[in-house]
Amino acid sequence: MGTILDRILDQKRKEVELLKSQPVIKSGSTKNITPLYDTLRQSNQLSVIAEIKRASPSKGDINVGMEPPEQAKLYEQSGAKAISVLTDQPFFKGTIEDLKQVRETVQLPVLCKDFIIDQVQIDRAKQAGANVILLIAAALPEEQLKALNDYAISSGLEVLFEVHNEVELKAAESLGAKIIGINNRDLKTFKTDLAVTERLASQIQNPDVMVISESGIKTNEDAKRVFQAGANGILVGETLMKSNNVPDALQQLIV
Template identity: 40%
Template sequence: MFLEKIVNVRREKVIKAQKKIPFGEMRKMAEEQVSHRLPLSLSQALLTEKAKRKVGIIAEIKKASPSKGLLREQFDPVAIARGYAKSGAVAISVLTEEDYFLGSPDHLRAVRTVVSLPLLRKDFIIDPYQIYEAKVLGADAVLLIAALLEKEEIKEMINITESLGLEALVEAHNLTEAEKALAAGARLIGINNRDLRTFVTDINVSLELASFLKEAGVVMVSESGIKNKEEIKALMVAGYHGVLIGETLVKASDPGQALEVLLA
């Protein structure tokens, strides 16, 4: 199963990373960053756009995906980030997972130097070490996937995230996972329209969970498989504060221009 495979790979990567920079050292570096740079709030950015009746798009930078393979041959994360910022992205999501998405922590570090938007570290986070690392790389938010973590683990990771001035976007794919995210204290919840077990995408997943999330009073994001303005409008009408779009943008010849079209 894909999820089990990727979790095992990430565990190995974390062990290797800690041999280079031990846990205590990474935590110290992250804690020092707290006073050096004020983080940018992803939640606030989304709420501000919603208040203006505008679409909040978190534009994603990724080179490949396990379901579609290579998405973009001419891949320049910095150029893509600049295009997104210029075209009106509310935030940028950067894939840092190396094996299946051909991402890199270096992509996040490089993007941080050229944009002043909130940055989301998109990865399969299974260890607090990765959260401290995200802070050091310049992230403002991290993705936590409810399917990979127990409720208590999510709770602990949210606490670490918030202690660093970051936010956790807790991702769910169904009601059970959304309830788990809420019970763990999530205030920013992303609904992944893609089933990570089958890779099938369906935006009805987000639409069906909208009323539950609205009632919970959380900031709501719909992720994956969103291709056009009609789908974005349906999600915003349902109560979502923002949408995360990757594949549709990075497959375009000019990702920034593709974003402009969706926002027009």
């Protein structure tokens, strides 16, 4: 059966084969967007990357009926510094079209949140207007991660490099990751613990590295906890997607 991550990656390999059979035009948004790294670096508050997330394997349906452009605009107006768009369809009910619509709507950096295992996915993300892609250390061997990281950067994209433990953090640092995402959720068990950010952020000595705490951040207290641990930003999906008052919920997370 394998872990949830194993099942997602199995499906992703099939998706990649399908993508490779279709032409991908290597172009992207011409919008003049401030890079995510600069946005994080210039802020003395905790920056919120607000996520468009319809569903997840652990929570099931979260907010299937929302319209991504409307949600993204609401995020932007409420103080988000970037928008993350889940583009995985089988497990998260997202699409690349969601990302295109969001890119057309906001002036913020847009992160393509997916399980990237091949260059063709990076080409597709750029074509859809992404400024940033996600690379997950738990998903691939270090050599492949380095090749994809280098390819994304050479394509003019930023990389959010996601780690969950010390071994993955060392891999991120060895390839010179400028934005490191610490996922509080174990992708093999989907258990979440904010102590992961506290533990790993304290080990990042390079002041030029920007740290994003991901998953499990729901309250003002959670936000303060990871900010005090050294996070420059947080990536929040479920809490905002479920909120009946997005502006208030988002403001509660800016500390």
